[in-house]
Amino acid sequence: MSSVTLYQFLRIIKYKLVPSWKGVLIEMNKSREDKKLFFRVKKKDKDAFIQAYDLYADDIYRFIYFKIGKVEEAKDLTSAVFLKVWNYAQSRGLDESKSLRAFIYKTARNLIIDHYRKMRETETRLEDVKETEKILEDKKQNLVERAEIASDIDLIKENLNSLKDEYREIILMHFIDELSFAEIAEITGKTSGTIRVSTFRALQALKDLLEEKK
Amino acid sequence: MTDKELIQKLNSLKQVSLEASWKKETRDLLLSQISNSAAKEVKISVWEMAVNDLKNSFAFVPRAAWGAICFVLVLVGGGFSVYAANYSKPGDYFYTAKILKEKTQLAMTFDKEEKVKLDMKLASIHAKEISEVLSDPKTQSNGKKAQKLAHNFQTEINTVKERLSEISKIQENNSVVAVGVIASGTVAESSDVKVGIGDLQKDSDGKILSANNGKNAKGVQIYIPTSSPKDVVAVKASTTTFEKKLTAMATGSASSTVAATASSTEAGINETINTTLDKATESFNIKDFTGAKDMLEQVGVIIEKINSSEVKGESESGTSTETGSAAGAVGAVGSSSINK
Numbered sequence: 001m002s003s004v005t006l007y008q009f010l011r012i013i014k015y016k017l018v019p020s021w022k023g024v025l026i027e028m029n030k031s032r033e034d035k036k037l038f039f040r041v042k043k044k045d046k047d048a049f050i051q052a053y054d055l056y057a058d059d060i061y062r063f064i065y066f067k068i069g070k071v072e073e074a075k076d077l078t079s080a081v082f083l084k085v086w087n088y089a090q091s092r093g094l095d096e097s098k099s100l101r102a103f104i105y106k107t108a109r110n111l112i113i114d115h116y117r118k119m120r121e122t123e124t125r126l127e128d129v130k131e132t133e134k135i136l137e138d139k140k141q142n143l144v145e146r147a148e149i150a151s152d153i154d155l156i157k158e159n160l161n162s163l164k165d166e167y168r169e170i171i172l173m174h175f176i177d178e179l180s181f182a183e184i185a186e187i188t189g190k191t192s193g194t195i196r197v198s199t200f201r202a203l204q205a206l207k208d209l210l211e212e213k214k
Numbered sequence: 215m216t217d218k219e220l221i222q223k224l225n226s227l228k229q230v231s232l233e234a235s236w237k238k239e240t241r242d243l244l245l246s247q248i249s250n251s252a253a254k255e256v257k258i259s260v261w262e263m264a265v266n267d268l269k270n271s272f273a274f275v276p277r278a279a280w281g282a283i284c285f286v287l288v289l290v291g292g293g294f295s296v297y298a299a300n301y302s303k304p305g306d307y308f309y310t311a312k313i314l315k316e317k318t319q320l321a322m323t324f325d326k327e328e329k330v331k332l333d334m335k336l337a338s339i340h341a342k343e344i345s346e347v348l349s350d351p352k353t354q355s356n357g358k359k360a361q362k363l364a365h366n367f368q369t370e371i372n373t374v375k376e377r378l379s380e381i382s383k384i385q386e387n388n389s390v391v392a393v394g395v396i397a398s399g400t401v402a403e404s405s406d407v408k409v410g411i412g413d414l415q416k417d418s419d420g421k422i423l424s425a426n427n428g429k430n431a432k433g434v435q436i437y438i439p440t441s442s443p444k445d446v447v448a449v450k451a452s453t454t455t456f457e458k459k460l461t462a463m464a465t466g467s468a469s470s471t472v473a474a475t476a477s478s479t480e481a482g483i484n485e486t487i488n489t490t491l492d493k494a495t496e497s498f499n500i501k502d503f504t505g506a507k508d509m510l511e512q513v514g515v516i517i518e519k520i521n522s523s524e525v526k527g528e529s530e531s532g533t534s535t536e537t538g539s540a541a542g543a544v545g546a547v548g549s550s551s552i553n554k
Contacts, residue, residue, distance in 0.1 A: 035270040036263075043258050046248055053241055058231040061340050065230060075232070079240045152226045175224040207220055 009209075017199065022058050031099065038100035053082050053099055059177045060108050066172050067112050068161060077115060081108045085087050102186040105173065109187060159209045167202035303347045304340070305359055305367065309441035327384045335517050341370040341494070342510040349503035367498060371491055374513070378484050381520075483520070487513055 037055070040048030060081055065074035084107050097103040158169050173179040173187070181199070185192040299311035316336050323329045344367045346354050354360055494509035 026482065032267075032270050038262075039266045045258060046245070048250060050241060050245060053244060054237075057237055057240070062227070062230050063234045066227070075236060076242075077233070079244065082240075082244055083247060086532070149226050149229055152223050153230065155225055156223055171224065175221055176227045203220065203259060207217070209403060211219070 008075070021187075031180075033212060034100050038097075038103075041085075042043055042093060044090060048084055049082075052085075052104070056101060056104055060104060063105065063172050064108055064112060064177075066157070066168070068115060069161075071116070077108070077111055081111055084111065098186055099183060101157060101179065102183045105179070105183070105187045153212070156206075159213070161203065161206055162209055165197065167205055170195065170199050170202045171206060175203075216250060250374065301356060303352070304344050304363055305347060327381065328376050330380045330384065331517075331521050334381065335375065335514075335521060336375050337370045337373035338513050338517055341367055342507055344370065345494075345498060345503045345507040345510060349507060354501075364498070367493070371495055373490060374491060378487055382484055425499075483516070487516055490516075 010197050033055075040053060051149045057078060061074055061078040064077045064081075065071065068074060068077070081104060085104055088107070098104070160171065163171070169188070170184065173184050174181070177185070181192040183196045184195045184199075188195070190198075295308065295311055299315060301307040302312050320329060320332060320336075323332055338391070344363050348360060348363055348367075353363070370421040490509050490513050494513070495507045497503075497505035497509060
């Protein structure tokens with residue numbers, strides 16, 4: 001694998017991989033909120049845990065859904081993830097983790113791996129395009145808009161499927177769920193520098209795929 | 215497709231989310247499950263929460279940034295305190311810092327003479343500052359402070375006097391070393407003013423003690439005829455600027471002439487400073503602080519001149535002339551010049 005050239009690096013900076021100043025502020029606020037919740041969950045505060053569920057359930061569901069490709073299974077796994085997080089906090093505490101969000105994702109990842117093992121599925125395919133409308137959030141959009149978004153999602157979904165697992169995961173976490181490099185590093189157990197590079201490569205790979213199809 | 219467009223498309227995937235009804239059901243389910251597991255209600259104190267919050271607020275600042283922030287703070291703080299100290303007056307909070315700075319300065323001065331001079335200068339500045347502070351009616355009304363300052367004033371004045379006598383002692387020793395002995399009877403041709411050397415050229419056995427610094431225009435030449443019982447000393451102060459303030463003297467036996475020359479000139483300056491200091495003390499005692507301050511300012515000027523003229527290689531006569539002029543500035547030149 002060749003290293004990232006200066007040109008590529010500049011493009012990373014240009015496109016949001018390094019967030020804008022405003023983005024940094026939002027990120028800071030988010031992480032403060034997360035740390036507050038984390039502190040309370042560590043202290044076994046139920047309300048905090050429920051708040052964390054409200055905050056992260058959608059993200060975790062989406063993450064799982066795009067990895068295993070089945071709505072019902074993704075839902076089951078989502079609730080399982082949260083229950084596991086709570087039990088873990090109860091029994092062992094969460095001291096080794098830095099952020100609650102990262103810890104939840106880590107748990108989700110492990111559960112997905114377990115799920116794979118159980119299903120003995122080496123190849124994972126996302127569901128039919130027809131199902132896309134079903135999973136869309138029920139916002140009051142007009143039909144044209146909805147259809148447009150659905151087609152976008154279908155396009156990405158198809159191509160995400162062809163990407164290797166590592167890249168798919170990174171794209172999901174960074175561009176869709178907006179996790180920071182540090183958080184992704186914590187979840188995957190890699191360094192944040194490696195994640196930075198992988199993120200760029202994953203984006204490039206996805207782009208190549210999309211262009212190929214055209 | 216550009217990266218930006220692609221990222222926008224990726225963002226549209228955010229639309230994928232749980233149905234509200236399922237989410238609520240699951241929440242209730244979770245709540246019932248965790249309620250069974252938790253042994254007791256947990257209460258987190260406001261204080262605990264606040265401490266944690268504070269910790270988190272600073273957590274985003276990287277360690278390197280902390281280093282930089284501390285460095286800048288130290289720089290700014292240091293700069294400010296030095297500034298504040300320089301402009302502080304006796305009794306101020308920062309005055310101690312100023313004194314400390316001066317003590318360091320003294321400790322860093324290794325030349326003994328320089329050290330004494332610096333100490334004298336600092337003491338006179340302190341005395342001046344004290345009278346300045348006391349000339350403010352606010353300070354005068356503060357009896358305890360005023361009393362303490364008055365005591366300090368006396369100490370500073372005494373220090374100046376002590377240092378002054380120390381300086382003349384040191385210079386006395388130095389002058390003996392500095393004065394060279396010339397065996398020949400020639401007298402510098404370029405001298406404009408010669409006092410009491412009428413028969414100098416005739417006497418070839420005489421000695422000329424010279425403290426000339428190499429310039430013809432300035433310098434002390436002391437002529438000691440070996441045969442004559444009475445010594446003739448010529449002091450050449452023929453610089454164009456100080457012509458009027460000519461200092462000349464000729465006294466004593468052959469052996470003591472040199473020392474006498476130096477010390478009597480010095481004595482004149484010292485006397486001037488001492489008188490001015492006494493006047494300042496008098497003014498101070500009758501609570502004329504502005505007067506005292508003015509006197510001390512004059513002393514400061516003289517001291518400054520003494521200090522600045524003492525460049526290496528400058529002769530004793532150079533000093534005498536310079537200090538003579540400074541003394542003249544305070545109107546006490548008479549006491550410093552002895553004409554014979």
